[in-house]
Amino acid sequence: MTTAVDDTADPVGGRKTAASRGLIWQLAKRQVAIRYRDSVIGLAWAVVAPLILVALYSIVFSTVLEGKWFVRPGDERFFALLLYSGLVFFMLFSEILNSAVFVVQSNATLVKRTTIASELLPVASSISALISFAFSLIPLAALYLVMEGFPPVLTVFYPLIVAILWLLAAGAAFFLAAAAPYFRDLQQVMPLVTTAFLFLSPIFYPASSLPDGARTVLYAVNPLMVIIPSAQDLMFLGEVPPLLPLLAWTVVGTVFFLVGIRVYRRAARGFGDVV
Numbered sequence: 655m656t657t658a659v660d661d662t663a664d665p666v667g668g669r670k671t672a673a674s675r676g677l678i679w680q681l682a683k684r685q686v687a688i689r690y691r692d693s694v695i696g697l698a699w700a701v702v703a704p705l706i707l708v709a710l711y712s713i714v715f716s717t718v719l720e721g722k723w724f725v726r727p728g729d730e731r732f733f734a735l736l737l738y739s740g741l742v743f744f745m746l747f748s749e750i751l752n753s754a755v756f757v758v759q760s761n762a763t764l765v766k767r768t769t770i771a772s773e774l775l776p777v778a779s780s781i782s783a784l785i786s787f788a789f790s791l792i793p794l795a796a797l798y799l800v801m802e803g804f805p806p807v808l809t810v811f812y813p814l815i816v817a818i819l820w821l822l823a824a825g826a827a828f829f830l831a832a833a834a835p836y837f838r839d840l841q842q843v844m845p846l847v848t849t850a851f852l853f854l855s856p857i858f859y860p861a862s863s864l865p866d867g868a869r870t871v872l873y874a875v876n877p878l879m880v881i882i883p884s885a886q887d888l889m890f891l892g893e894v895p896p897l898l899p900l901l902a903w904t905v906v907g908t909v910f911f912l913v914g915i916r917v918y919r920r921a922a923r924g925f926g927d928v929v
Contacts, residue, residue: 674774681778685753686785700789704745708738711858732801735794739889740857740882742790746816747823747878748848749783754827755834755841762929765922772922773915776831780824787816798889806892815885818904822877825910832914832921835928856882877903 693699712734757779758765758772765772798805834840855878861869872879880903884895 674771678774678778678781681774682781682785685779685782689782700786701792704738704741704790705793708734708741711737711741735797735801736886736890737857738794738797739886740855740878742787742794743816743819743878743882743885744852744855744857745790746783746787747819748851749786750780750820750823750827751830751848752844753779753783754830755844757827757831758835758925759929765925765929772925773828773918776827776918777824779831780820780827783823784816784820802890805889808888808892808894812885812888815881815888815900818900818907819877819881821907821911822903825907825912825914828911828914828918832918835925836921851876851878855879873899877906 695702754776757775761772761775764775830840830844854872854876857878861872861879861883864872869879880896880899884900887893887895
């Protein structure tokens with residue numbers, strides 16, 4: 655059995671745009687509801703979970719290992735706040751990638767038995783991660799107001815930094831979702847990959863503390879090396895971050911997204927035989 659895929663149906667544009675957007679939103683809300691359905695505090699976990707992680711990491715890295723963080727030389731900031739400001743981006747990035755390898759199998763009925771364009775599923779999964787990310791910003795904003803006061807005016811551009819990371823991760827999610835039904839090992843590999851991103855990103859330490867060679871390589875392959883410092887420049891320094899790296903990752907994300915849709919559509923023709 656093969657899955658019917660409409661190569662002309664485009665979730666981004668065309669006559670079906672409005673209907674597709676509505677369906678994507680419904681699927682995203684459904685995934686969020688399923689994720690927290692059987693828990694006692696429900697969606698509040700999107701707020702509580704990062705707070706617990708920040709508390710644990712702060713104890714280990716700032717108290718036990720006596721780590722310090724300078725947003726610039728001589729400008730030390732509250733460790734937990736800086737850690738949290740980077741961790742929320744990592745959690746968005748990792749949730750999109752980790753969910754992508756399960757999204758087809760988790761929605762096998764929709765893939766096999768409905769006429770829904772299945773490329774909407776990775777997009778909806780990525781948006782559900784964005785919803786969780788939005789809730790995780792609530793304690794970050796509260797902690798920031800207590801420790802730093804009102805943010806600089808340039809913080810209004812913070813959503814643009816989020817959008818760049820989402821575009822990159824959502825584009826990569828298409829490739830992962832296309833491959834995972836055929837290569838189930840990806841479900842075991844991706845948590846290891848995202849854990850590597852956690853420790854190879856400027857979350858527990860500033861990027862300037864890395865050796866020059868490692869920093870150069872990571873800037874080229876890890877978008878969090880650019881995204882996290884850029885957001886912190888806006889939040890803590892009130893300065894415009896370097897625009898060229900952000901532009902470069904925006905271009906990469908756009909290419910990933912557009913090519914990823916095509917790769918996913920082609921792969922989706924055989925999903926009915928493997929899920």
